Amino acid sequence: MSEPLLEFRDVRSGYGEAVVLDGVSFALPLHGSLAVLGRNGVGKTTLLLTAMGFVTLARGSVLFNGRDISRLPPHKRALMGLGWVPQEREIFPSLTVEENLTATRRPGRWDLETVYTLFPRLRERCGNMGNQLSGGEQQMLTVARTLMTNPALLLLDEPLEGLAPIIVEELSAAIRYMAGDGGTAIVLVEQHAEVALRLTEQAVVIERGIIAHRAQSSDLLGNRDILDRYLGLHLQERR
Numbered sequence: 476m477s478e479p480l481l482e483f484r485d486v487r488s489g490y491g492e493a494v495v496l497d498g499v500s501f502a503l504p505l506h507g508s509l510a511v512l513g514r515n516g517v518g519k520t521t522l523l524l525t526a527m528g529f530v531t532l533a534r535g536s537v538l539f540n541g542r543d544i545s546r547l548p549p550h551k552r553a554l555m556g557l558g559w560v561p562q563e564r565e566i567f568p569s570l571t572v573e574e575n576l577t578a579t580r581r582p583g584r585w586d587l588e589t590v591y592t593l594f595p596r597l598r599e600r601c602g603n604m605g606n607q608l609s610g611g612e613q614q615m616l617t618v619a620r621t622l623m624t625n626p627a628l629l630l631l632d633e634p635l636e637g638l639a640p641i642i643v644e645e646l647s648a649a650i651r652y653m654a655g656d657g658g659t660a661i662v663l664v665e666q667h668a669e670v671a672l673r674l675t676e677q678a679v680v681i682e683r684g685i686i687a688h689r690a691q692s693s694d695l696l697g698n699r700d701i702l703d704r705y706l707g708l709h710l711q712e713r714r
């Protein structure tokens with residue numbers, strides 16, 4: 476079997492004395508996709524921050540492409556191919572959409588043309604300033620900017636939060652493409668569990684800092700007991 480792209484081995488991490496994740500292990504294959512689910516405050520964002528190196532590891536290790544990156548700072552991890560899409564929409568408000576995109580460009584399959592094809596709304600707004608965009612367009616730009624760095628792995632922190640249904644649909648389609656034909660591995664933290672499970676192959680549910688459940692996303696989607704137990708979700712019956 477080929478080497479995992481991202482691997483957590485018995486990770487303990489948190490903020491100062493406060494331990495948030497404890498004993499977390501998982502392996503994400505090359506081109507894989509993982510949904511990270513759980514109630515508010517269980518440590519989902521902390522998992523992404525630990526992968527990027529924004530929080531310190533108290534125990535265990537983080538490997539990327541088989542290399543131990545536990546001690547590397549975030550910018551070195553980014554150069555190795557980890558792409559971070561933070562929950563806060565991080566764009567340059569006084570640059571145009573196109574300038575925002577070209578500012579982060581690194582060589583690879585994702586360039587202005589392929590990114591505009593993925594996000595037609597951004598092509599339409601290419602001359603608009605970042606601060607002239609709607610919330611949904613800003614979120615698309617945040618994802619697109621990170622994609623322009625041509626990461627091997629995209630870490631997405633609640634990219635669909637607070638967006639109108641039509642934008643959720645468009646952004647979901649883009650994420651599905653990136654993770655599928657686009658060949659970019661993803662770790663997706665989402666409150667919209669149903670959407671996240673439809674976009675990914677694997678899923679983990681975090682509870683009190685540990686992985687309480689792991690499954691194929693398609694299996695978890697059909698497992699109402701587990702979804703209800705860990706997430707308090709009452710997914711609507713499909714007709």
Ligand SMILES: Nc1ncnc2c1ncn2[C@@H]1O[C@H](COP(=O)(O)OP(=O)(O)OP(=O)(O)O)[C@@H](O)[C@H]1O
Binds near residue numbers: 515518519520522
């Ligand atoms: N900078 C910080 N300093 C101290 N504690 C923090 C910090 N950031 C988060 N925490 C705490 O760590 C725990 C996990 O937070 P985290 O943001 O990882 O949870 P989450 O599952 O992503 O939650 P949400 O769904 O609400 O975003 C929480 O108890 C939170 O209060």
